Amino acid sequence: MPAYPVEAHGNVRAIASSLIREVANAGLGKRDVLPFWFGEPDEVTPTFIRAAAQAALDAGDTFYTHNYGMPALREALATYVTSLHRPVPADEIVVTNSGMSALMLISQALVGAGDRVVAVTPLWPNITSAPKLLGAQIVRVALRFDRSGSGQWAWRLDLDELLSALTPQTRALYLNSPNNPTGWTIDADTQRAVLEHCRRLGIWVLADDAYERLHYETEALEQRRGARPRPCAPSFLDLAERDERVVAANTFSKSWLMTGWRLGWLVAPQALVPEIAKLIEFNTSCAPGFVQRAGLAAVTQGEPIIKRTVERFRRARDYLVQELCSIDGIEAALPPGAMYAFFRVKGMNDSLAFCKRMVTDAGLGLAPGAAFGDEGEGFIRWCFASDETRLADGVARLRQGLASMR
Numbered sequence: 453m454p455a456y457p458v459e460a461h462g463n464v465r466a467i468a469s470s471l472i473r474e475v476a477n478a479g480l481g482k483r484d485v486l487p488f489w490f491g492e493p494d495e496v497t498p499t500f501i502r503a504a505a506q507a508a509l510d511a512g513d514t515f516y517t518h519n520y521g522m523p524a525l526r527e528a529l530a531t532y533v534t535s536l537h538r539p540v541p542a543d544e545i546v547v548t549n550s551g552m553s554a555l556m557l558i559s560q561a562l563v564g565a566g567d568r569v570v571a572v573t574p575l576w577p578n579i580t581s582a583p584k585l586l587g588a589q590i591v592r593v594a595l596r597f598d599r600s601g602s603g604q605w606a607w608r609l610d611l612d613e614l615l616s617a618l619t620p621q622t623r624a625l626y627l628n629s630p631n632n633p634t635g636w637t638i639d640a641d642t643q644r645a646v647l648e649h650c651r652r653l654g655i656w657v658l659a660d661d662a663y664e665r666l667h668y669e670t671e672a673l674e675q676r677r678g679a680r681p682r683p684c685a686p687s688f689l690d691l692a693e694r695d696e697r698v699v700a701a702n703t704f705s706k707s708w709l710m711t712g713w714r715l716g717w718l719v720a721p722q723a724l725v726p727e728i729a730k731l732i733e734f735n736t737s738c739a740p741g742f743v744q745r746a747g748l749a750a751v752t753q754g755e756p757i758i759k760r761t762v763e764r765f766r767r768a769r770d771y772l773v774q775e776l777c778s779i780d781g782i783e784a785a786l787p788p789g790a791m792y793a794f795f796r797v798k799g800m801n802d803s804l805a806f807c808k809r810m811v812t813d814a815g816l817g818l819a820p821g822a823a824f825g826d827e828g829e830g831f832i833r834w835c836f837a838s839d840e841t842r843l844a845d846g847v848a849r850l851r852q853g854l855a856s857m858r
């Protein structure tokens with residue numbers, strides 16, 4: 453017998469395996485399952501983006517590239533981010549191998565063992581897993597699911613609760629807006645209050661802006677803050693000055709339908725950029741050149757795709773939420789952003805068991821709310837980045853599954 457047990461570091465063992473995968477595994481071998489469990493658009497990447505990668509491969513772009521990302525892509529991203537937020541030079545941009553990789557790199561650069569990290573939840577679990585893997589303590593501030601005066605359900609942040617959680621001992625705030633799984637989106641006034649508080653106490657703000665372009669209420673926002681060439685949700689980048697403690701993570705996955713390409717970027721104060729480049733060297737060394745060529749095509753020519761996608765997802769969202777709300781025992785908010793309906797099933801308090809039964813009995817693949825933290829228990833996440841016929845089939849299966857459970 454070996455003298456020591458074969459086991460990973462305690463920080464790794466402390467991370468729970470994915471409950472969404474557990475549901476998907478329950479459906480293994482079952483042929484007719486409609487999958488709405490993962491956060492993935494149902495369309496293949498647009499042709500012009502794929503063609504850019506193909507052309508790069510044909511031209512022999514198969515070598516290592518810069519840690520920071522190709523200069524042309526950094527320049528293009530700087531122009532893009534500037535058009536959405538505030539002037540950002542290329543030397544504050546780093547290209548990463550995905551949005552997830554950006555989150556991990558920022559965490560590695562800023563967070564260490566015992567650090568206190570505050571996160572607004574429920575939340576895509578990978579976001580808090582990154583600092584957890586590094587030994588940080590996560591303090592969760594839960595959004596409230598409330599009914600407004602008009603009787604509509606909505607997710608709401610209690611600002612006082614968040615500010616009191618952001619103590620002088622806090623190293624960083626992790627905030628994802630529009631939020632996965634609820635779609636909740638922070639408004640500019642709340643953002644300003646949070647940023648001023650974090651400034652006073654020296655707390656880093658890590659903004660996960662993965663869904664900033666998938667926002668369905670931008671017209672109202674635009675009118676309030678003056679027209680912008682490209683609609684998008686508010687970001688901490690709108691308010692932050694250069695060289696302050698704000699870092700934003702982003703991805704090509706959602707806006708340009710590129711989940712499988714593994715390409716993202718981050719915006720960081722200039723002084724942090726070489727440190728992050730060091731970390732890239734030890735993680736992935738660089739993003740593949742031909743993938744970056746695809747990213748360059750997306751960011752320079754992809755606005756019509758985003759416009760079309762937002763319109764398509766808006767229709768899907770409106771349809772799905774209306775259908776869900778018409779089912780007895782279901783309560784749902786209309787999400788202002790992202791691509792998920794996160795709804796409550798009254799009387800249900802084991803979302804994992806519920807989702808497993810939906811897969812096996814009704815052929816419907818949904819994500820259990822518990823996957824997004826204890827605050828998500830009793831809720832179910834449904835990715836609506838899909839066409840209406842499939843959504844309608846899914847709703848019929850949900851009705852059938854609920855009927856068989858009663």
Ligand SMILES: Cc1ncc(COP(=O)(O)O)c(C=O)c1O
Pocket residue numbers: 491550551552553576628631632660662702703704705711714715716
């Ligand atoms: C909130 C959020 N941030 C970041 C990501 C990372 O995306 P990717 O790693 O595909 O770039 C996702 C993916 O689902 C997400 O939901």
